[in-house]
Amino acid sequence: MAATIRDVARLAGVGLGTVSRVLNDSPLVSPATRTRVLDAIAELRYSPSQIARSFSSGKTLTVSVIAPFFTRPSVVERLRGIESALHANGYSLVVFNVETSARRDACLHDVSRHDRSDGALIISLTPRAGEVQLLRDAGVPVGLIDTSAEGMYGVCIDDIYGGELAVRHLLDRGHRRIGFLGDSEAEVQDFNFTSSRHRQLGYLKALDAADATLRPEYQRYGVHGRSEARLLARELLQLPEPPTAIFAASDTQAMGVLEASRDLQLRVPEDLSVIGFDDIDVAEYLGLTTVRQPLFMSGQRGVEILLGLIGGEPPDPPSQVLPIELVARGTTAPM
Amino acid sequence: MAATIRDVARLAGVGLGTVSRVLNDSPLVSPATRTRVLDAIAELRYSPSQIARSFSSGKTLTVSVIAPFFTRPSVVERLRGIESALHANGYSLVVFNVETSARRDACLHDVSRHDRSDGALIISLTPRAGEVQLLRDAGVPVGLIDTSAEGMYGVCIDDIYGGELAVRHLLDRGHRRIGFLGDSEAEVQDFNFTSSRHRQLGYLKALDAADATLRPEYQRYGVHGRSEARLLARELLQLPEPPTAIFAASDTQAMGVLEASRDLQLRVPEDLSVIGFDDIDVAEYLGLTTVRQPLFMSGQRGVEILLGLIGGEPPDPPSQVLPIELVARGTTAPM
DNA sequence: TGCTACTATGGAACCAGTTCCAAGATTACG
DNA sequence: CGTAATCTTGGAACTGGTTCCATAGTAGCA
Numbered sequence: 163m164a165a166t167i168r169d170v171a172r173l174a175g176v177g178l179g180t181v182s183r184v185l186n187d188s189p190l191v192s193p194a195t196r197t198r199v200l201d202a203i204a205e206l207r208y209s210p211s212q213i214a215r216s217f218s219s220g221k222t223l224t225v226s227v228i229a230p231f232f233t234r235p236s237v238v239e240r241l242r243g244i245e246s247a248l249h250a251n252g253y254s255l256v257v258f259n260v261e262t263s264a265r266r267d268a269c270l271h272d273v274s275r276h277d278r279s280d281g282a283l284i285i286s287l288t289p290r291a292g293e294v295q296l297l298r299d300a301g302v303p304v305g306l307i308d309t310s311a312e313g314m315y316g317v318c319i320d321d322i323y324g325g326e327l328a329v330r331h332l333l334d335r336g337h338r339r340i341g342f343l344g345d346s347e348a349e350v351q352d353f354n355f356t357s358s359r360h361r362q363l364g365y366l367k368a369l370d371a372a373d374a375t376l377r378p379e380y381q382r383y384g385v386h387g388r389s390e391a392r393l394l395a396r397e398l399l400q401l402p403e404p405p406t407a408i409f410a411a412s413d414t415q416a417m418g419v420l421e422a423s424r425d426l427q428l429r430v431p432e433d434l435s436v437i438g439f440d441d442i443d444v445a446e447y448l449g450l451t452t453v454r455q456p457l458f459m460s461g462q463r464g465v466e467i468l469l470g471l472i473g474g475e476p477p478d479p480p481s482q483v484l485p486i487e488l489v490a491r492g493t494t495a496p497m
Numbered sequence: 498m499a500a501t502i503r504d505v506a507r508l509a510g511v512g513l514g515t516v517s518r519v520l521n522d523s524p525l526v527s528p529a530t531r532t533r534v535l536d537a538i539a540e541l542r543y544s545p546s547q548i549a550r551s552f553s554s555g556k557t558l559t560v561s562v563i564a565p566f567f568t569r570p571s572v573v574e575r576l577r578g579i580e581s582a583l584h585a586n587g588y589s590l591v592v593f594n595v596e597t598s599a600r601r602d603a604c605l606h607d608v609s610r611h612d613r614s615d616g617a618l619i620i621s622l623t624p625r626a627g628e629v630q631l632l633r634d635a636g637v638p639v640g641l642i643d644t645s646a647e648g649m650y651g652v653c654i655d656d657i658y659g660g661e662l663a664v665r666h667l668l669d670r671g672h673r674r675i676g677f678l679g680d681s682e683a684e685v686q687d688f689n690f691t692s693s694r695h696r697q698l699g700y701l702k703a704l705d706a707a708d709a710t711l712r713p714e715y716q717r718y719g720v721h722g723r724s725e726a727r728l729l730a731r732e733l734l735q736l737p738e739p740p741t742a743i744f745a746a747s748d749t750q751a752m753g754v755l756e757a758s759r760d761l762q763l764r765v766p767e768d769l770s771v772i773g774f775d776d777i778d779v780a781e782y783l784g785l786t787t788v789r790q791p792l793f794m795s796g797q798r799g800v801e802i803l804l805g806l807i808g809g810e811p812p813d814p815p816s817q818v819l820p821i822e823l824v825a826r827g828t829t830a831p832m
Numbered sequence: 833t834g835c836t837a838c839t840a841t842g843g844a845a846c847c848a849g850t851t852c853c854a855a856g857a858t859t860a861c862g
Numbered sequence: 863c864g865t866a867a868t869c870t871t872g873g874a875a876c877t878g879g880t881t882c883c884a885t886a887g888t889a890g891c892a
Contacts (some may be wrong), residue, residue: 166848177872180852192870212612214848217552217875224613233778238568245567254613255587256559259580277547278559278589388782416504417782442712443568444779447723447752488673501878512842517880527840549878553847 165206170361174202185210196298203239225468226279228269230260230353231386234414235442236457239306240285243461244323251279251469252325260287263352274300281472283307283464288354289314305468307460309356310481315471317463317482324453325364325409328437332407333372336497337435341370341380341398341405343391343415358386358411361439365409380405391418392425399426399434401491406497409433413442413452420493431495441489449492456484500541509537520545560588560803561614563604565595565688566721567622569749570777571792575620575642578796586804587618588615595622598687609635616807618642618799623689624649631754639640640675640803642795644691645816650806652798652817656692659788660699660744661773662823667742668707672770674702676715676733676740678726678750691722693746696774700744726753727760734769741769741832748773748780748787755783755828766830776824784827791819 171181176195183191184199189200202208216222225248229237241257248255256279260266266287273282274296281303289297290308297304298313308315332340342365345358362381369376382398384390391410395418398405410416416438420430428434438445441454463484467477506516511530518526519534526534537543552789553555560583564572576592583590591614595601601622608617609631609689616638623644624632632639633648641651653792677700680693697716704711717733719725726745730753733740745751755765763769773780776789802812 166579167850168848171872178849179851179873180871183871190870195870209612211848213548213557214600214877215850217548217879218849218851220877222548232580233573238573241592242568242594245592249594254591254593256591257576258589259577259584275544276861277544296839320833421782445792447756502880503878506842514881515841518841521880525840530840546878549847552849552877553879553881555847555880555891573863624861 164211166285167208167210169206170199170202170208173206173233174199176491189304202412222278222280223281223484224254224256224335225253225465226258226273226282228258228260228273228282228284228287230266230355232257232259234386235444236412236440237285239442239457240461240464241364243458244283244307244465246458247462247465251465253462253469255466256354260353266353271296273297273304274302276300276302281305281468283468284316285464286353286357290354290357303468303471305464305471306481307464313480315467315477315480315482317460317467318477319455319460319484319486321360322364322367324439324455324486325361326368327364328409328453329365329368329438331488331494332435333368333374333407335407335435335494337405337407338374339377339380339403339405339407340365340374340456341395341408343382343384343398343408344409344411346383346385346390349385361409361411373427386412388414388418388421391415392421393418395419395422396425399423399428405434407437408435410438410474413438413440413445413450416445416452416493417448420450430493435494438493445489446491451491451494452489453486454489455486460484485488499546500543502543502545504541504759505537505543505651508541509534518627542636546667553603557593557613557615558588559614560800561593561617563592563593563595563601563608563617563619563622565601565690567592567594568719570779571747571775572620574777576596576794576798578793579618579642579699579800580796581793582797582800586800588804589799595688601688606631608639609637611635611637616640616803619644619651620799621688621690623691625689637801638769638806640799640806641816642799643658650802650812650815652795652802652819654790654795654819654821656695657702658698659774659790660696661703661823662699662821663696663744663788664700664703665707665773666772666823666825666829667744667770668703670711670742670770670829672740673709674712674715674738674740674742675700675709676717676730676743676745677746678717678719678729678733678754679746681720681725684720696744696746721747721750723749723753723756727756729752730754730757731760734758734763742829743769743771745771745773746777748777748785751785751787751828752779752783755785766829768827772829780824781826786826786829787824788821789824790821795819 167181184196231346256267270293283305286308294311310318344362382394386395397493408419410419420437423430423434438450438452441452445452470477502516519531579606593604605628618640621643624646629646645653666718679697717729719729743754754771758765758769773785773787778789780787805812
């Protein structure tokens with residue numbers, strides 16, 4: 163049986179409280195006593211029970227992270243930022259991977275039960291009005307990453323502006339027939355993802371500002387993934403009057419577009435310009451032009467915000483907007 | 498203030514034990530009483546404190562996962578398998594990302610403090626003899642994934658055989674000048690990674706069996722990563738008598754080799770055959786020939802083993818070896 | 833009817849820490 | 863030297879569950 167704080171107290175010949183004080187680095191212990199206690203701790207190879215500690219103090223030093231499809235490169239990179247910042251602050255992270263809408267709802271609901279963790283970070287999933295209310299009522303500290311919601315705190319980017327940035331890059335190079343490829347309606351609804359839609363809004367806005375004709379058939383939606391995007395892109399490229407450039411709502415989907423152009427023997431960027439979003443690791447390898455967002459940093463900032471909330475300080479401003487930038491590589495060219 | 502089990506007992510007009518029994522689905526409660534308790538629970542919107550529960554029962558329903566470089570695609574895929582299996586069994590996972598040897602040692606040591614979790618899964622990091630002893634003494638259930646150690650339990654693959662498989666594939670296609678590209682000595686030492694070395698042993702074994710001359714200059718080592726591999730591959734390919742095929746110890750490193758051949762205007766597979774290891778997601782996209790190992794399944798199996806251990810049943814056999822297979826794609830061809 | 837066996841229930845004790853109050857020891861200072 | 867202020871210290875009470883023992887109630891059976 164492992165030693166308890168009482169065993170230590172007995173061996174050191176001091177009281178319970180004194181041992182607790184030593185453990186918590188309280189200044190209210192004389193050096194001599196402290197030494198005696200530390201010796202006893204070493205002798206008994208005592209290590210305090212974290213569970214008992216959490217139980218009595220009410221702090222778990224743990225944060226829950228709800229991440230949709232955590233194998234997606236962009237999500238992984240955010241998680242790395244989160245882990246790094248949490249670890250630096252002595253916190254652990256519990257990961258919940260959301261791959262179905264049922265799990266999404268369950269996770270958001272469970273978070274409000276405020277138990278095993280001191281707070282939660284939610285990646286990319288936008289809480290609906292009712293859920294926001296639930297979370298607020300429960301009083302759980304929550305930080306949003308890659309999304310925002312009325313009355314909640316977090317970090318995000320301006321996806322609309324990002325979409326504009328991408329499409330303006332294409333317009334500037336003389337493209338007028340520009341396709342868009344984004345997430346399926348079902349996915350957007352089920353998970354309440356917002357970024358694909360916002361990026362599309364930016365696309366529409368940029369086209370509008372340039373007086374380019376909008377063609378509904380140039381906008382395609384499919385389940386997020388390379389192979390789905392490949393099929394959609396093939397459809398786009400086989401239209402009677404195919405687009406000369408395609409803006410994919412994510413780098414992963416842009417990879418599907420590249421595959422499709424390979425399938426159809428189209429050269430990129432000579433016959434087709436392709437631009438993605440996120441600047442995930444492989445984008446550089448592929449020479450993919452894309453809109454870069456600070457993924458790692460989003461995780462770090464999310465943690466800062468959340469730890470602030472846990473400490474009782476609401477961040478100001480409530481929602482930080484991180485900078486994004488266009489990274490021009492080899493998959494886009496003038497017409 | 499949240500309601501406690503005592504509030505529920507009072508409202509339902511029953512004893513503490515009875516409420517606890519209802520919560521734990523004990524059959525020793527009459528239907529009428531159960532209903533009364535459930536009503537009280539609903540009325541108070543009571544939800545049991547997980548921490549208190551863990552504290553008093555000694556079970557945390559949580560598992561720690563120690564993962565080196567958890568952004569590497571292969572690791573992420575294993576994590577997904579782990580999360581999926583843990584969630585199916587009502588467990589949560591706490592992730593520790595190891596990116597330095599100091600953290601590796603700290604994590605392995607912390608696990609033995611058996612506290613916040615019921616057990617641990619260790620990915621790819623082989624415990625050293627002293628660490629094995631420490632873990633055994635601490636009595637913490639531990640499952641190893643992608644590695645094995647004397648007296649410990651887990652799942653792995655036969656990396657030596659995998660290396661042979663890869664090299665035989667090249668030999669069969671007439672290649673005799675075959676390079677190998679693996680992890681740096683420093684990395685292997687610091688983290689005690691074994692797979693790169695084992696794959697190299699398979700490489701040596703296959704070459705030996707084929708009476709192909711071994712050339713020390715054909716074997717290069719560098720920090721795991723695409724750009725490092727790219728540099729090493731460039732060195733290999735600029736030798737007076739360059740290899741006609743390269744076996745990279747991982748798909749990520751194989752991508753570096755592909756970059757290097759692009760740099761040097763070498764066509765793959767016409768001028769150079771390239772084979773990787775793991776069959777990560779992008780391998781298919783790149784048409785990379787590789788040795789596939791069941792990553793997702795390794796996570797699942799690891800969880801099965803660990804939960805068995807937690808339940809008191811040592812797995813038989815102690816170490817499972819998962820099947821691997823060669824996936825021939827477009828980056829390898831006959832000379 | 834009386835005795836046994838089993839079901840249902842209440843609640844004290846326990847898990848291992850933290851917190852805080854009371855009290856003893858020591859120091860400062862007039 | 864006495865008194866107040868400050869520093870140390872001990873330990874009871876508390877956190878919110880689970881467990882288990884004692885007991886009341888009930889059914890079964892001769």
